Amino acid sequence: MFEIDPNSQANIDQIVTRHLHLSLAVDFDAKILRGSATLDLEAISDNVEKVVLDTNHLNVSGSFIVNKDGQEQALKTDDSIRHPVFGTALSISLPNALNKGESAKVKIDYETTSESGALQFLTPEQTLGKNHPYLFTQCQAIHARSLAPCQDSPGIKITYSADIKAPNPLRALMSAISVGSEEAGDHTIYKFSQKTTMPSYLLAIVCGNIVKADISDRCAVWTEPENIDACAWEFAEMEKSLKIAEDLLTPYSWGRYDLLVLPPSFPYGGMENPCLTFVTPTLIAGDRSLTDVVGHEISHSWSGNLVTTKNWEHFWLNEGWTTFFERKIVGRLEGEDARQLSSVIGNNDLKSAVEFFGTSNPLTALVPKLDGIDPDDAFSSVPYDKGYNLLYYLEQLLGGPEVFEPYMREYIKEFQGKSITTDDWKEFLFKYFENTCPEKVEVLNKVDWEHWLYKPGMPPVENEFDTRPQQVCIDLANKWLGAKDSGDYSGFSESDITNFSTMQKVIFLTRLQDSAPLPAVLLKNLDSFYSLTNSRNSEVRFSWLSLALKSNFEQVFDAVVDMLSTQGRMKFTRPLYRLLDACPDGKALTKETFLKNRNFYHPICSRLIQRDLGL
Numbered sequence: 001m002f003e004i005d006p007n008s009q010a011n012i013d014q015i016v017t018r019h020l021h022l023s024l025a026v027d028f029d030a031k032i033l034r035g036s037a038t039l040d041l042e043a044i045s046d047n048v049e050k051v052v053l054d055t056n057h058l059n060v061s062g063s064f065i066v067n068k069d070g071q072e073q074a075l076k077t078d079d080s081i082r083h084p085v086f087g088t089a090l091s092i093s094l095p096n097a098l099n100k101g102e103s104a105k106v107k108i109d110y111e112t113t114s115e116s117g118a119l120q121f122l123t124p125e126q127t128l129g130k131n132h133p134y135l136f137t138q139c140q141a142i143h144a145r146s147l148a149p150c151q152d153s154p155g156i157k158i159t160y161s162a163d164i165k166a167p168n169p170l171r172a173l174m175s176a177i178s179v180g181s182e183e184a185g186d187h188t189i190y191k192f193s194q195k196t197t198m199p200s201y202l203l204a205i206v207c208g209n210i211v212k213a214d215i216s217d218r219c220a221v222w223t224e225p226e227n228i229d230a231c232a233w234e235f236a237e238m239e240k241s242l243k244i245a246e247d248l249l250t251p252y253s254w255g256r257y258d259l260l261v262l263p264p265s266f267p268y269g270g271m272e273n274p275c276l277t278f279v280t281p282t283l284i285a286g287d288r289s290l291t292d293v294v295g296h297e298i299s300h301s302w303s304g305n306l307v308t309t310k311n312w313e314h315f316w317l318n319e320g321w322t323t324f325f326e327r328k329i330v331g332r333l334e335g336e337d338a339r340q341l342s343s344v345i346g347n348n349d350l351k352s353a354v355e356f357f358g359t360s361n362p363l364t365a366l367v368p369k370l371d372g373i374d375p376d377d378a379f380s381s382v383p384y385d386k387g388y389n390l391l392y393y394l395e396q397l398l399g400g401p402e403v404f405e406p407y408m409r410e411y412i413k414e415f416q417g418k419s420i421t422t423d424d425w426k427e428f429l430f431k432y433f434e435n436t437c438p439e440k441v442e443v444l445n446k447v448d449w450e451h452w453l454y455k456p457g458m459p460p461v462e463n464e465f466d467t468r469p470q471q472v473c474i475d476l477a478n479k480w481l482g483a484k485d486s487g488d489y490s491g492f493s494e495s496d497i498t499n500f501s502t503m504q505k506v507i508f509l510t511r512l513q514d515s516a517p518l519p520a521v522l523l524k525n526l527d528s529f530y531s532l533t534n535s536r537n538s539e540v541r542f543s544w545l546s547l548a549l550k551s552n553f554e555q556v557f558d559a560v561v562d563m564l565s566t567q568g569r570m571k572f573t574r575p576l577y578r579l580l581d582a583c584p585d586g587k588a589l590t591k592e593t594f595l596k597n598r599n600f601y602h603p604i605c606s607r608l609i610q611r612d613l614g615l
């Protein structure tokens with residue numbers, strides 16, 4: 001059954017894009033991209049008279065049909081339909097109606113604008129090197145339409161090619177394989193090819209003063225020269241994670257797996273752009289303790305990038321499976337205790353998300369309705385950790401990894417290259433076990449599918465993760481809470497957490513948050529024994545500052561402002577702004593800090609914080 005995409009205005013039920021070619025020049029002075037998008041289209045129904053594309057904040061100067069000889073004939077376009085969230089529908093009339101199976105090549109001349117939400121242009125001052133401007137894109141979920149006219153739905157999979165003209169000495173990279181370059185005066189034209197079909201949200205461009213450090217024959221790290229050695233060291237083991245993922249699933253099929261470490265305003269921990277994962281520099285902890293995010297992005301090479309959600313209502317198929325694969329990698333790299341700790345942290349994040357949205361909020365359903373809703377506004381830990389919890393629950397129910405992991409591999413093989421819905425996923429789950437272990441179908445029939453998939457709030461079943469690995473964290477937290485009552489802090493020392501992993505420190509601090517507000521004297525002692533404010537580990541620093549703000553501990557206000565002013569990762573910035581704003585004397589500082597940094601943040605981040613704060 002054809003399922004429309006509630007977040008796209010493209011007529012993808014009539015005509016689809018098979019290939020996209022972008023020919024763009026980066027104009028750092030005007031802060032725009034200028035050039036053309038050429039779409040190879042194929043009708044999938046009869047009598048198709050137009051192609052409707054998604055655009056948002058683009059200036060389109062002309063649309064043309066391109067015939068086999070490369071001659072261009074101008075086409076009539078209508079851009080009168082504008083949706084406040086989903087952008088402008090660009091309706092292009094075809095010279096002759098197409099019947100099913102017939103194709104056409106359409107070229108659109110355009111440029112982006114200062115409102116194009118996919119793009120962030122950085123001034124030299126906002127980069128590490130301070131000498132050159134920088135551009136990067138973020139297209140997930142529905143921002144590709146502000147980068148290029150396209151059928152901006154994950155239900156459409158395309159190959160793509162591009163030539164990107166960049167001013168020397170800057171380098172351009174894309175979510176594709178680099179296939180050469182040519183000099184053009186004081187510019188260079190970089191050429192790219194992505195031969196594996198992918199959804200539009202995985203289009204990505206970066207242009208800046210970036211250099212490479214090879215990690216293996218198929219992996220490298222890219223970043224500004226000032227950061228390359230630290231980044232190469234931090235991510236030196238990514239080939240190992242890639243091999244583990246291949247052993248778990250199927251051979252890696254994207255050719256290269258490179259990692260780009262961006263400037264600090266990048267709004268997410270990572271973005272799974274094929275061939276070139278984008279990551280935040282907040283992963284650089286100096287001890288390789290935050291590389292689980294790389295495991296997550298590597299896992300997307302299968303779940304999300306090969307097997308893709310049909311539309312954003314089934315986003316959990318991308319993120320729930322990826323989180324499941326990520327934690328399988330953690331288990332194989334660091335042991336089952338680490339996988340259990342990660343599961344506990346994820347479950348805490350799920351509880352926080354449900355509490356923030358409200359237990360009856362429809363957006364806390366695993367498969368929410370997104371009609372008229374910007375997916376950015378629906379984004380939370382729910383698709384990640386409610387999705388993870390469902391898959392973990394099914395693995396336990398069906399007989400453990402030895403039964404479930406073969407199913408995982410068959411699931412990827414069945415749907416690779418396709419975009420699917422939750423119904424497709426569930427139908428295959430039942431079919432697989434009907435064919436391999438018929439007695440398991442009875443087990444599956446007893447699952448409360450309606451509640452797991454469509455009801456808001458926490459899942460109907462709470463998984464019993466192994467609590468032993470976290471017990472040492474809970475015990476230390478309880479010891480601090482005991483000292484709160486006695487006022488005696490003499491029994492603590494720096495060595496208490498010397499052997500704690502990042503996850504154990506986060507669980508320890510999260511446990512104390514459950515008892516917030518805590519007295520200032522306790523927090524002062526906690527920070528002086530464990531040096532939390534000055535931690536290089538962004539996850540530990542974030543958990544500590546959150547605990548302190550929940551206790552209105554004003555001594556951390558400067559450190560909070562510093563964290564809000566030196567990185568733009570929404571996982572940290574959004575909660576810290578909300579917590580600072582909730583402090584009796586924090587409101588003015590919140591507004592002042594946001595107004596000072598709003599242009600430092602990516603447009604997605606600025607918009608969501610402004611909405612969170614009601615500014």
Ligand SMILES: CC/C=C\C/C=C\C[C@@H](O)/C=C/C=C/C=C\[C@@H](O)CCCC(=O)O
Nearest residue numbers: 140141268269270312315375376378379571
């Ligand atoms: C129910 C939600 C439905 C659709 C949401 C789809 C996309 C949301 C859009 O905001 C894009 C999100 C991109 C996320 C990228 C990386 C994350 O996996 C990591 C986020 C947390 C972190 O910073 O580590």
Ligand SMILES: [Zn+2]
Nearest residue numbers: 296300319322
């Ligand atoms: Zn993800």
